[in-house]
Amino acid sequence: MSKLIAVKIDDRGLSAPTPEIEQERKVAIFDLLEDNSFALPQRTDRDVPKGPFKLLLCIKERRLVFDLSNESDITEAEFHLSLGPFRQVVKDYFQICESYFDAVKQMAPGQLEAIDMARRGIHNEGARVLQERLEGKADVDLDTARRLFTLICVLHWGA
Numbered sequence: 001m002s003k004l005i006a007v008k009i010d011d012r013g014l015s016a017p018t019p020e021i022e023q024e025r026k027v028a029i030f031d032l033l034e035d036n037s038f039a040l041p042q043r044t045d046r047d048v049p050k051g052p053f054k055l056l057l058c059i060k061e062r063r064l065v066f067d068l069s070n071e072s073d074i075t076e077a078e079f080h081l082s083l084g085p086f087r088q089v090v091k092d093y094f095q096i097c098e099s100y101f102d103a104v105k106q107m108a109p110g111q112l113e114a115i116d117m118a119r120r121g122i123h124n125e126g127a128r129v130l131q132e133r134l135e136g137k138a139d140v141d142l143d144t145a146r147r148l149f150t151l152i153c154v155l156h157w158g159a
Contacts, residue, residue, distance in 0.1 A: 002039030002051045002139075005071065007032055009151060010058035020101070021154055028150035037141040040068075040077055049076040057148075059083070059155050066138070079137045083156070086133075089126045090156045096122050123149065 007029045011017070017025065038055075040048045049068075053076065056067040063080040070076050096119045103115050127145035130152065134140060140148065 002037060003053070004032060004036050004038045004055050004144075005052040006054040007151070008054075008056050009154065010056055011155065014059070014155070017154065024150060025154045028147045028154070032144065032147040032151075036144040036147070037139070038144055039139045041136060041139055057151055057155065064152060064155070081133045085129055086126070086152060086156065089122060089129055090153050093119070093122045093126055093153055126153070 009025060009029075038053060039051065042048055049070065052071065053068045054070070054073065056065075056069070058065050058067070060080070062083060064083055064086070066077075066079050066081070067075065068077045096115065100112070100115045100119050103112055107115075123146060124142070126149040127142055130145045130149050131140060131142070134145075
C-alpha cells in the first residue's frame with residue numbers, strides 16, 4: 001500500500017502561521033490524505049518498506065526533512081533535501097498568491113482567471129521541482145507533489 005496515511009508538520013521554532021497559511025495547511029493535508037501516491041523506490045542492496053506511511057515534515061539545519069514511519073510509528077526512512085532549489089519557486093508562489101488574494105477583493109471574476117492560471121502554473125512548477133528532488137528517494141504523482149509543495153511553502157513561510 002504505497003501511500004501516506006498521516007501527515008504532520010513540525011513547525012516548532014518557526015513563526016506562527018497566519019490564519020490563511022493555517023487554512024492552506026489544513027486543506028493540503030486533508031486533500032493529501034484523501035488521495036495520494038507515495039512509494040519508496042526499489043533498491044538492489046536492501047529491502048524497501050512498502051507502506052502505508054506516516055509522514056513528519058520539518059526543517060532541520062536548513063534542510064527539508066521527510067521522516068517516514070509505519071502504522072506502528074517505527075521509523076522506516078528519513079531523507080533530507082536542500083531548500084535551495086525551492087527558494088525561488090516558493091518566493092514566486094507567495095507573490096502570485098498575494099496578488100491573487102488582493103485581486104479577489106477588487107477584480108471581476110474574469111480578470112481573476114488569468115492570475116489564478118499563473119498561480120497554478122507556478123504551483124505545478126514547484127511540484128515538478130519536488131518530484132525532481134525526490135528522485136531516487138520517493139516516487140510521487142503530480143497531485144501528491146502539488147499538495148506536498150503546499151506544505152513546503154507553509155514551512156518556508158515560517159522559516
